[in-house]
Amino acid sequence: MTTAETSETSGTVPAGADLADHIVFYDGVCGLCAWSVRWLLDHDEHGRLSFAPLQGDTARALDVPWDEGATPSEASMAFVDTTGGAVRILHRSRAVLEAMRVAEIAPVLQRVVRYTPRPVADAAYRFVAAIRYRVFGKHDECRIPSPEQRARFLP
Numbered sequence: 001m002t003t004a005e006t007s008e009t010s011g012t013v014p015a016g017a018d019l020a021d022h023i024v025f026y027d028g029v030c031g032l033c034a035w036s037v038r039w040l041l042d043h044d045e046h047g048r049l050s051f052a053p054l055q056g057d058t059a060r061a062l063d064v065p066w067d068e069g070a071t072p073s074e075a076s077m078a079f080v081d082t083t084g085g086a087v088r089i090l091h092r093s094r095a096v097l098e099a100m101r102v103a104e105i106a107p108v109l110q111r112v113v114r115y116t117p118r119p120v121a122d123a124a125y126r127f128v129a130a131i132r133y134r135v136f137g138k139h140d141e142c143r144i145p146s147p148e149q150r151a152r153f154l155p
Contacts, residue, residue: 019058020050022102023080023154024095028053031136032128033076041149044103052154054078062087076129092129093121 024040026033037051052058054076062080079095081088081102090098097113100106113121145153 019062019080019082020152020154021081021083022048022099023050023052023058023082024099025052025054025059025078025080027076027132028055029138029140030076030132031139032132034139035136036077040099040103040105041145041152043105046104047148047152048102048104049099050152050154057155076132092125093118096125 024037026037040049041051077092077095079090079098081090081098093113093116097110100110100113116124
């Protein structure tokens with residue numbers, strides 16, 4: 001299966017890398033992505049998620065394949081699990097689902113996404129991703145996180 005079919009890729013943690021266990025990579029200029037990060041921050045009561053922009057140093061440091069099946073306009077979010085020394089990268093609807101699962105939030109929405117056939121859920125994700133700049137705009141700046149939240153952001 002190709003990456004586009006599975007929505008998942010894997011690799012290894014780069015030598016010397018000190019990565020968080022669960023990282024949500026997001027489009028740093030996307031208004032919808034900024035809202036999504038704020039929502040996850042506000043609802044992740046246990047602080048299990050860390051965040052990094054796709055345009056940042058942390059994203060570049062991970063020498064693993066990204067969502068090869070996505071156009072640049074669709075590559076708005078990825079979820080990276082680095083537990084156990086391996087890197088598991090989820091894309092599109094599965095990235096959203098895994099972020100909610102790890103943060104233990106939105107159980108009803110998790111069930112809806114989990115039981116929606118992956119091609120349908122990914123098609124909906126691609127549609128929203130393709131129009132996100134037109135609907136939600138682009139931002140040059142983000143909300144300044146609290147000191148507690150700031151530690152969860154990676155470069």
